[in-house]
Amino acid sequence: MSKYTQLLSEQAREKIEEYIDRQKIAPHTALPAERELAKILNFNRLTLRTALRQMRDEGAIYTIHGRGNFLSSPKYLEDSKSFISYTAGWESDGYQVHSKQISLKVMEATKRISDKLDLPLGTPVYELKRVRYLDGNALFLETAYLPIKYCEGLHNYRFENRSLYKTLETEYHIKLVRQNHVISVAALTREESAYLEAPEGTSAFFIRGVTYDDTGRAVEYCVSLNRADLYAITSCLVPE
């Protein structure tokens, strides 16, 4: 495909977006059929198809076999400056948050966990695994590791509709102030996609973070898989 053709499909994409905007097409509404759209926008059908494919690849539209293309609802946006697993943040934005606790177990810290938490290998930790839902959509599969010695008795709570961070603050007087994240791409395994109610192999943000309290202790190592088809990360940066 020549670069000239690519320019054309970029233009076609802009025209499709303009059409959607001007017609005020709502999410989950069908777009006109390809042939009709090509006529309305006055573009060659192949060019239009390429543009539509790119929009599908980027999650802007989705296709239902036999029924055509539909406008996607916008992705859930999370500010990169918020902590992973920050229930209060989503709630204050007006989303309905609920969780399903998959497991809360005791285990010995593996090499990776002990490195991240700066603890000896084998230190007992809690492993809390949850699926988090926004407005009923399964979005995040989170596993949090916390040293037992900082929060003895955590296993007595159920974290379905209880905030982990709030519990750490009120019951254990741990004030969390800082978190480093590293964000990568991963493909969901069969087990992970089952938890997230997504097709196997769906892409996910693979986010790993260590959360620190106000005394500088690493209190939590959190691993999160966030569905990339439904979620995006925003940030507003300023000069250093």
Add this chain to the structure above:
Amino acid sequence: MYKKIPIYQQLAELLREKIEKGEYAFGSSLPSEREIAETYELNRMTVRKALDLLEKEGLLVRIQGKGTFINTPKIDTRLDTIQSLGKFLTQMGISVTNRVLYCGRRKADYKFSKIFGVSPEDEIYQIFRLRLGNGEPFALEYSYVPFAYINDCEQYDFKVYSLHDLYDKHGIVLMEDHQQLEIVTVHNPQAKLLDLPEGGQVFMLTNVSIDKDGRVIEYTRSYHSSKKFSFSTIMS
């Protein structure tokens, strides 16, 4: 109680750590499937599944007939400070080159008149570039800037210069960068340009830069090879 994680995932985790710790030198080859199976007393199917997982994550590259190689290390790009990608990579000691795929003037039209707050008849300048670090593709960038802000841009060779150089020259000071990070699929020709397989997954970063007078200066959509990049943030 021990959590029962499938063996292949435990092996993948072990290998991942060894790779990240540098126990297997980058660019070198991993022991063969058979050797790994013997070392850890596992069956080859398990080893293969573990390697599949790591290949999907971009940590390994398997070349038919040659073996399995450790992929080059990922660069952590800070998501929380404004930077020019070129400057950032150069600071890391990586030599940055660019391939200009297209550059030229055009009318803003509907979409960009809204983004820049200009009339659809006003001109914008678009630059499509492939960014390479040490000769390997890192990112594909599609940038748009109102022509009036950088009206001598046609004299610049964007193989060598970046938009940030132009901003400095025109006294444009960027104050805010609104970014949105997504993960999307790419097909050819973009996949090929980024040296990724058809249908590969990449980070797509959409960037709107605003200057100290509140003007929207630049809109850039870029595709970052997930083989080469991860993003990091520090929240405090």
